[in-house]
Amino acid sequence: MRLLMVEDDDRVAAALRDILIRHGFTVTRAAGMAEALEAIDETVEVVLLDLGLPDGDGFDLCSSIRALHDVPILITTARADLRSRVHGLHMGADDYLVKPYAVSELLARIHAVTRRSRVARQSNDSAGRQVRSLGLVIDLGRRVVRKDGRELPLTRKEFGILEVLASERGLVVRRERLLSQVWGSSWGGDQHTLDVHVAAVRSKCGTAAIIETVRGIGYRLGGV
Structure with missing residues (x-):
């Protein structure tokens, strides 16, 4: 499964990339909004999106990705307030996970959003x-x-x-x-x-x- 990870922190990105690869994902990393928009295409099956980006607002990126693709988007961020969680979902995210989180929960949520996406596609295409x-x-x-x-x-x-x-x-x-x-x-x-x-x-x-x-x-x- 190809995953696009949008994360500006090199240390966090490296550690998370290793974990995801060990669990069978092919990971493309984007450090900001511009890189993410360049990397997103039809082969990406899920997006992990951190909101704190150096070149734009993560919510705007979420909205831009949703306007272009029907890919599942999982926001992963330290912003725990209710307003941010609700806003993220309104901007097109499929799920919202607050840092710090357990790796097992992250993997479960990735599988959940991709499963819902596949079920929807299969119901239309099968x-x-x-x-x-x-x-x-x-x-x-x-x-x-x-x-x-x-x-x-x-x-x-x-x-x-x-x-x-x-x-x-x-x-x-x-x-x-x-x-x-x-x-x-x-x-x-x-x-x-x-x-x-x-x-x-x-x-x-x-x-x-x-x-x-x-x-x-x-x-x-x-x-x-």
Whole structure:
């Protein structure tokens, strides 16, 4: 996932960049408003925006980005007052996180805003869309999987795993993202849950190759 980090403090930016890279993000850093506007394009999947910028107002940058792109924007700032939080959301931010924050909360909020964005896009784009792989037809519009014309008895979460992998066909999807998107707040914290469901999908599809394991990272759709 490509992330644009707008942060003018070199020390903070370096530490946060290392953390994000370790969690699978591709990070582009902009130190100010001008750099951010130059860096933003359709490949950016989420923006982390600090409000204290040397060459402009962070709220204005938020508004400018929102006017150009529908990318999720997460404001991260030391401004904790209610007026700033409300203003940021009115200017187009999807979420607002006050510094200092726990890394786990930052990651959870990133996954939450990107998940909502993907769900919205999928609802608009997936009607009638089908992904074919290894003799299987993954129908994202009807939310079913067929093999030789027969609908397979996948549960909602089993289909959800295939749906995420099919939407990112050819790319590795991290375990954390699958758990976040498929289970949401209902996940109880047991990582083994995902492994069990992946095994069930492979079994019902009749081929283990439909989901490839990328050790230490996550999974991707097989046959591509």
